[in-house]
Amino acid sequence: MLARTFLIGVMALATLPSPQVPSRQVHSFRPLLNTVPLSDEISVDVIELFEGVGAQPPLLVVQLGRLPTRSGESNPHPQPLSGMAIQVWLLRADGTSVAQRQKRSIVAPEQAGVITETTSVFFDDVPHHDVAGVVVSVDGKLYVREIKAS
Amino acid sequence: MLARLFLIGMMALATLPSSSSQQVPEPPGRVLLTAAPLSDQITALTVTEYSGRCAGIKPQPGTGDGPPCIQVKLNGPVWRTITDGVSSPNLLSVKTTQVWLLRKDGTAVGNLIQPMNAMRSGDSPIPYGVLFTFQPVPPQELAGVVVSVDGKLYAREIKADQ
Numbered sequence: 001m002l003a004r005t006f007l008i009g010v011m012a013l014a015t016l017p018s019p020q021v022p023s024r025q026v027h028s029f030r031p032l033l034n035t036v037p038l039s040d041e042i043s044v045d046v047i048e049l050f051e052g053v054g055a056q057p058p059l060l061v062v063q064l065g066r067l068p069t070r071s072g073e074s075n076p077h078p079q080p081l082s083g084m085a086i087q088v089w090l091l092r093a094d095g096t097s098v099a100q101r102q103k104r105s106i107v108a109p110e111q112a113g114v115i116t117e118t119t120s121v122f123f124d125d126v127p128h129h130d131v132a133g134v135v136v137s138v139d140g141k142l143y144v145r146e147i148k149a150s
Numbered sequence: 151m152l153a154r155l156f157l158i159g160m161m162a163l164a165t166l167p168s169s170s171s172q173q174v175p176e177p178p179g180r181v182l183l184t185a186a187p188l189s190d191q192i193t194a195l196t197v198t199e200y201s202g203r204c205a206g207i208k209p210q211p212g213t214g215d216g217p218p219c220i221q222v223k224l225n226g227p228v229w230r231t232i233t234d235g236v237s238s239p240n241l242l243s244v245k246t247t248q249v250w251l252l253r254k255d256g257t258a259v260g261n262l263i264q265p266m267n268a269m270r271s272g273d274s275p276i277p278y279g280v281l282f283t284f285q286p287v288p289p290q291e292l293a294g295v296v297v298s299v300d301g302k303l304y305a306r307e308i309k310a311d312q
Binding site for chain 2: 087088089091093094095096097099100132133135137140141142143144145146
């Protein structure tokens with residue numbers, strides 16, 4: 001599980017343009033929500049990333065994952081993540097939300113016949129105990145998950 | 151003991167004034183969302199847009215108008231008068247409740263005023279829920295509302311495209 005979270009962090013940083021994240025090296029990370037299903041098709045991870053060189057402020061990343069699609073199979077989910085209207089909110093306990101930086105979608109190269117598609121949304125970092133939950137809108141339908149301070 | 155509590159609850163309900171008997175008439179508002187009970191603690195959720203004057207806020211002197219707003223009202227179970235001196239464990243309170251009004255652009259609408267405990271008027275005011283008042287935004291920009299009660303989250307979509 002930790003390896004997967006680390007991989008998510010690396011993939012997330014790799015999708016950021018250089019001006020905002022010059023180092024692109026994950027120094028450490030803290031998972032706030034670990035691969036929680038939102039629906040039958042989508043799961044969500046929330047992680048806090050700390051970069052190594054450059055003393056960049058940490059990032060909060062919400063990563064949505066699509067069910068893997070095996071090449072050659074008839075696709076039971078014809079609509080890719082990139083074709084869905086997706087919006088994400090990180091809720092703060094004081095009734096506000098965390099400022100969003102940007103959203104990036106990537107399709108990972110096929111490995112062992114499996115294509116993985118993810119969408120990452122980047123937020124300003126706030127003390128993790130201030131984050132109450134994450135809300136994801138997929139084609140207008142809302143999904144909410146609590147984030148427990150720990 | 152249970153019989154006494156039941157009797158007190160029934161007396162409380164019997165003393166509830168109807169909404170039509172409130173002393174100050176509410177300004178007209180456009181209901182954007184009414185939701186079925188979210189839980190045992192939230193028996194109703196209503197999101198209302200007030201374009202003229204916000205309900206519960208005094209109008210500006212001389213104009214009769216007041217700040218427009220969007221209000222989210224959460225109703226909870228009412229079965230005990232506050233004058234009993236014993237609070238119901240299921241009573242909604244601003245201390246344990248939070249509401250986020252989500253915009254489609256990924257932000258949340260700011261509060262216009264501090265949340266309030268909603269009280270029914272009468273000789274013995276009875277709390278029946280909580281009221282969150284947000285800054286006015288075009289309803290078509292709203293994506294939904296999220297409610298937290300005792301740390302548990304509930305989300306409902308708002309579809310007000312017209």
